[in-house]
Amino acid sequence: MNDLNKKNSLKSTIIVIACVLAFWGLLLLIENFNLIVPGGPKLFNPTSKLFMVLRKVIVYCLIAVSMNLLNGFTGLFSLGHAGFMLFGAYTFAILTTPVSLKVPADGIFYKYGGSVVHFSLQEAFQAIFGTSPAGERISLILGVLVALIISGAVAAVFAYLIGLPVLRLKSDYLAIATLGFAEIIRTIFQCEVIQLPGGGELVLGKLTNGANMIKGFPTLNSFNIIGENGKTALYLSTVVPAIIVTACIAIIVLLINSTYGRSFKAIRDDEIAAEAMGINLAKHKILSFCVSAFFAGVGGALYAMFATTYQAKPFTSVLTYEILLIVVIGGIGSVTGSCIGSFLYIACSEWWLRFLDEPMFIGNFQVPLLKDGFRMVVFSVVIMIVVLFFRKGIMGTKELPDLFKKKKNKTKGKVNSNAG
Amino acid sequence: MITTLLTGISVGGQYALIAIGYTMVYGILRLINFAHGDVFMVSGMMLIWFVSSTPITIAVPLIIVVTVVLGFLIERAAYLPLRNAPRMSAMISAIGVSYLLQNVITYLTGGQPMTYPTIPLLAKTVGIFGTKQTMATIVTLPMVIVLVISLSFLINHTKVGMAMRAVSKDFETSRLMGIKINNVISVTFIIGSALAAVGSVLYFSNYSKIVAVSGALPGLKAFVAAVFGGIGSIPGAVIGAFIIGICENLIKATPYSVFSDAFTFAILVVVLIFRPTGIFGEKTVDKV
Amino acid sequence: MKKVLSIVMALLLVGAVFAGCAPATDDGGSEENVIRIGVFEPLTGDSASGGKKELLGIQYANAETPTVTLGDVEYKVEVVYSDNGSTTDKAPSAAATLVDKEVAIVLGSYGSGVSMAASDTFNQAGLAALGITCTNPNVTKGNDHYFRICFLDPFQGSVLANFAMDKCGAKKAYLLGELGNEYDQGLLTFFEQTFTAAGGEVIKADFPTNTADFTQYLNTAKAEGCDVIFTPVSIAYATQIVSQAARLEIGLPILGSDTLDDNKVLEAAKGTDTELYVSTFYQEGGSVEFDEGIKNYINTNADAKTANGGDDTISAVTAMGYDAYYVALEAIKAAGSADPAAVKAALPAVKYVGVSGDIAFDEIGDAIRDTAYIKTVDTEAGVWMLETVQKAN
Numbered sequence A: 001m002n003d004l005n006k007k008n009s010l011k012s013t014i015i016v017i018a019c020v021l022a023f024w025g026l027l028l029l030i031e032n033f034n035l036i037v038p039g040g041p042k043l044f045n046p047t048s049k050l051f052m053v054l055r056k057v058i059v060y061c062l063i064a065v066s067m068n069l070l071n072g073f074t075g076l077f078s079l080g081h082a083g084f085m086l087f088g089a090y091t092f093a094i095l096t097t098p099v100s101l102k103v104p105a106d107g108i109f110y111k112y113g114g115s116v117v118h119f120s121l122q123e124a125f126q127a128i129f130g131t132s133p134a135g136e137r138i139s140l141i142l143g144v145l146v147a148l149i150i151s152g153a154v155a156a157v158f159a160y161l162i163g164l165p166v167l168r169l170k171s172d173y174l175a176i177a178t179l180g181f182a183e184i185i186r187t188i189f190q191c192e193v194i195q196l197p198g199g200g201e202l203v204l205g206k207l208t209n210g211a212n213m214i215k216g217f218p219t220l221n222s223f224n225i226i227g228e229n230g231k232t233a234l235y236l237s238t239v240v241p242a243i244i245v246t247a248c249i250a251i252i253v254l255l256i257n258s259t260y261g262r263s264f265k266a267i268r269d270d271e272i273a274a275e276a277m278g279i280n281l282a283k284h285k286i287l288s289f290c291v292s293a294f295f296a297g298v299g300g301a302l303y304a305m306f307a308t309t310y311q312a313k314p315f316t317s318v319l320t321y322e323i324l325l326i327v328v329i330g331g332i333g334s335v336t337g338s339c340i341g342s343f344l345y346i347a348c349s350e351w352w353l354r355f356l357d358e359p360m361f362i363g364n365f366q367v368p369l370l371k372d373g374f375r376m377v378v379f380s381v382v383i384m385i386v387v388l389f390f391r392k393g394i395m396g397t398k399e400l401p402d403l404f405k406k407k408k409n410k411t412k413g414k415v416n417s418n419a420g
Numbered sequence B: 001m002i003t004t005l006l007t008g009i010s011v012g013g014q015y016a017l018i019a020i021g022y023t024m025v026y027g028i029l030r031l032i033n034f035a036h037g038d039v040f041m042v043s044g045m046m047l048i049w050f051v052s053s054t055p056i057t058i059a060v061p062l063i064i065v066v067t068v069v070l071g072f073l074i075e076r077a078a079y080l081p082l083r084n085a086p087r088m089s090a091m092i093s094a095i096g097v098s099y100l101l102q103n104v105i106t107y108l109t110g111g112q113p114m115t116y117p118t119i120p121l122l123a124k125t126v127g128i129f130g131t132k133q134t135m136a137t138i139v140t141l142p143m144v145i146v147l148v149i150s151l152s153f154l155i156n157h158t159k160v161g162m163a164m165r166a167v168s169k170d171f172e173t174s175r176l177m178g179i180k181i182n183n184v185i186s187v188t189f190i191i192g193s194a195l196a197a198v199g200s201v202l203y204f205s206n207y208s209k210i211v212a213v214s215g216a217l218p219g220l221k222a223f224v225a226a227v228f229g230g231i232g233s234i235p236g237a238v239i240g241a242f243i244i245g246i247c248e249n250l251i252k253a254t255p256y257s258v259f260s261d262a263f264t265f266a267i268l269v270v271v272l273i274f275r276p277t278g279i280f281g282e283k284t285v286d287k288v
Numbered sequence C: 001m002k003k004v005l006s007i008v009m010a011l012l013l014v015g016a017v018f019a020g021c022a023p024a025t026d027d028g029g030s031e032e033n034v035i036r037i038g039v040f041e042p043l044t045g046d047s048a049s050g051g052k053k054e055l056l057g058i059q060y061a062n063a064e065t066p067t068v069t070l071g072d073v074e075y076k077v078e079v080v081y082s083d084n085g086s087t088t089d090k091a092p093s094a095a096a097t098l099v100d101k102e103v104a105i106v107l108g109s110y111g112s113g114v115s116m117a118a119s120d121t122f123n124q125a126g127l128a129a130l131g132i133t134c135t136n137p138n139v140t141k142g143n144d145h146y147f148r149i150c151f152l153d154p155f156q157g158s159v160l161a162n163f164a165m166d167k168c169g170a171k172k173a174y175l176l177g178e179l180g181n182e183y184d185q186g187l188l189t190f191f192e193q194t195f196t197a198a199g200g201e202v203i204k205a206d207f208p209t210n211t212a213d214f215t216q217y218l219n220t221a222k223a224e225g226c227d228v229i230f231t232p233v234s235i236a237y238a239t240q241i242v243s244q245a246a247r248l249e250i251g252l253p254i255l256g257s258d259t260l261d262d263n264k265v266l267e268a269a270k271g272t273d274t275e276l277y278v279s280t281f282y283q284e285g286g287s288v289e290f291d292e293g294i295k296n297y298i299n300t301n302a303d304a305k306t307a308n309g310g311d312d313t314i315s316a317v318t319a320m321g322y323d324a325y326y327v328a329l330e331a332i333k334a335a336g337s338a339d340p341a342a343v344k345a346a347l348p349a350v351k352y353v354g355v356s357g358d359i360a361f362d363e364i365g366d367a368i369r370d371t372a373y374i375k376t377v378d379t380e381a382g383v384w385m386l387e388t389v390q391k392a393n
Helices: A002-031 A049-073 A081-096 A121-129 A133-166 A171-190 A239-257 A259-269 A271-276 A281-307 A317-330 A335-352 A374-389 A400-419 B002-029 B036-051 B056-082 B087-109 B135-157 B159-169 B171-176 B181-207 B216-229 B234-252 B257-274 C002-027 C048-064 C091-100 C112-124 C153-166 C182-197 C215-223 C235-247 C263-269 C288-300 C302-307 C316-335 C340-349
Strands: A193-195 A201-203 A232-234 B125-128 B131-134 C034-041 C067-070 C073-083 C105-107 C129-131 C146-148 C172-178 C201-207 C228-230 C254-256 C276-280 C352-354 C357-359 C371-378 C383-391
Touching (some): A002 A239, A002 A400, A049 A239, A049 A317, A049 A335, A049 C091, A081 A121, A081 A171, A081 A281, A121 A133, A133 A171, A133 A281, A133 B257, A171 A317, A171 B257, A239 A281, A259 A271, A271 A281, A317 A335, A317 A374, A335 A374, A335 C091, A374 B056, A374 B087, B002 B036, B002 B131, B002 B135, B002 B181, B002 B216, B002 B234, B036 B087, B056 B087, B056 B181, B135 B234, B159 B171, B216 B257, B257 C201, B257 C215, C034 C048, C034 C091, C034 C316, C048 C235, C048 C288, C048 C316, C105 C340, C112 C129, C112 C146, C112 C182, C129 C316, C153 C182, C153 C228, C153 C276, C153 C371, C172 C182, C172 C215, C182 C201, C201 C215, C215 C235, C235 C254, C235 C263, C288 C302, C288 C316, C316 C340, C316 C352
Parallel strands (some): C034 C105, C105 C129, C129 C146, C228 C254, C254 C276
Antiparallel strands (some): B125 B131, C067 C073, C276 C371, C352 C357, C371 C383
């Protein structure tokens, strides 16, 4: 029996890996479809809405899953995600913006006479690998990867510091305290100068560029391979983030399925019982908090790469609520649910419903109500319907593979009963 | 300094009126009603629309009634169906309602800032301690005190009040005792919305412009005030609101004005760390 | 479980229908001889008021000149717009909507932040973008696809600083802006540079997003003995600041930038004794023909009137939108086709005499402009009056 289970789990692992590989392949194929077959559908243009939405969905998947780890699997109700994303994104942007842009006094840090950070990771790697096209490419990839990891680490370190006092709070109190920290973090990032009590000044702007945008750092489009004629030879701007995000989610899934993950779930289901079973509450809570923050930081950095410019302004509590909505719509405690939720949420709000913002004519009849802003009204009604009628979200606590397994069992059961 | 304090007290009073709504709902349903700040905003928006067709003396009582109806409907439509669902679902529903209200108002106003009508009685400026203040600023404090006293009377000395206290103590048992839970919850929402409507008249008379997100910040601040005072406790919410209103204005008068919001959260976190259930909150005991 | 699955399938199906529907509506206009001009503006969010007025100018220009002749063929010009919601996080996907509609050129946006956030999307698609009133220097700097027809913030900031010194005799200025807003903070810096270089003194304060209560800031300005308040903020905040300053009887002149040139701000100042000065791109009366035309357009079109805030006061951004449309047409004519690459190549050489003045581009892609109009409010009548015309020194 045990053997059979092992065999089954091995089989499903292989199936999952095959599906992921197929997904990457499909992304790669459709993104380059018009390069292979010129004049293909407009939808497959890499600049089209489809890819814009896909890239954002991919980034949001990671952020939503990282929030799910905390809220869904550990039962810690935290609303600090926007803050962790800020740490990640700023760390990434500061570390990778080319020196030629950030150091000169009239560059993007023009208000502060240049940045205090006098290096950028990918340029540092170029010193090792040379500036040949291949060397540049390796430096770029290494630089971005190292920067992503540092971004996550910085977010995790701050999460640890915040978590020490805050994780003693329970449920809604924890939520409001983390929300508060996220707001404080945002204010600090937006602030230009802090007057020190001693009379000195701390010019934060030299590091964070204050209210101004940081731009010019590697974006998702930097992954595209440019051919010798100056045109793009291979589009990788959707596949590469997909691979990074899948890797991160895989790590989270492995964590959830490990002993730590089982302890997280025990804490979620009943803290007192978990403690009685010998689970160290403080240790596990802070672990979950830091891991979640790490991936939120990586997600924030990827978000900056997606958005191509970076500024703290949109990272308000509204963004956290948005991610929370995605998590709940997908199903609290379901990794694949979060991914499906991200897709439906972003595709609905930014793509499928956009036609509602424009006046539409059927013949000479102007469809009433359609004007700018209507899209968001319809979208919020859709959200309300989902929330009210699918209380456990789309997936509940199930994962996508579970759906197929169950179905198989059921048919098996039917066959058996028929035979009986 | 006096101006700062007066403004602080007035702002605190307005937060208090919203915070009571948060704290009462939380006390009974254990639900953070994120839509409360938006109900407050919609109430202000509706006065603008009513004033264009009715005289202001009728419009003001009318919006209190309409806001109450709105609060009641939101509870029935968005929270009642989720009474037995996980707590997170109800909260998400609240976020959804908040989204919906903001988006509907953005749609209707086209995102333009709307001008709040002047209510002659409240807009008058009077000199007090050598500073100019509007009547709205001065009226706030006595009004909050009167409302809070009548509210405590309602809660402590009436049948509905008793039912409310019973429900907030133990949901299931009070149901077994024959209390009509849904009615009690509706009454809570009605009181909360009515106070929010009064708050909106005072608040927007002072600040005169409304946009779709106008409810977000006062809502958040009032919520922080409710948590600060110990969520579920009415005197706690009121005192919390005054402390936050005054602190915020004191900060704004220093070179650290940038941190006025951040500071609000910072004191909240400090208070929560030392008193995890707020200043007046009851100690929660985990039942095993 | 089947239930859940069926729900997922149903949702996907609904999605697919919408997805199928959306391109269908896009393709509705793809018959022969149509040229599309994309408009990238905030139609919701805190800058909605300005974005709508800018769009109004473009729509009026389009109603006035709905066709363009290239060679011997007459093309219909269609204006397609996309709402960036005034936020930088929605900007890239709003920009992609325009790219999908195969526009020849993009106009906009009101607000520099969203323009910069969308910049890369336009660049990837090989589109030229023509900023109408995005005044931050970084919009056009370091790229070859973003152009603009307005003046820049360093110019505007120094004009206002000089004006504060000369006209108001100010020695000490109170600078108030929104925390974390690139536009506000940029202008405050440029103002401060000129003002302190000329021997002035400044006190700077930032307010957090969504602030409604400015009492404390205004009182501080008065208590610190400032002579003038400079507050280049979004319209929603500006209306609050102006009306609260009037109510508190602060009595200091308020200086604002191009964002304050809006009839909502005018409405806030009407009937008070506020002294309000704003710098802007166009003053009513600059072109009588345009003024009459647009007023007629606004008054005969209910939607246009709502978009303009309910009256027929002409905002400078409307005039700029009007000019931008014609500059885009000139570029298309010069290119001889609606091919984005050709339009992009033709745009830098375009010269056009617009209602807001002569428009030509320098090597960065900025308009060569040395004039700013400073307006003040006639608070009794509730109209803008031209105070002075400031030129760069």
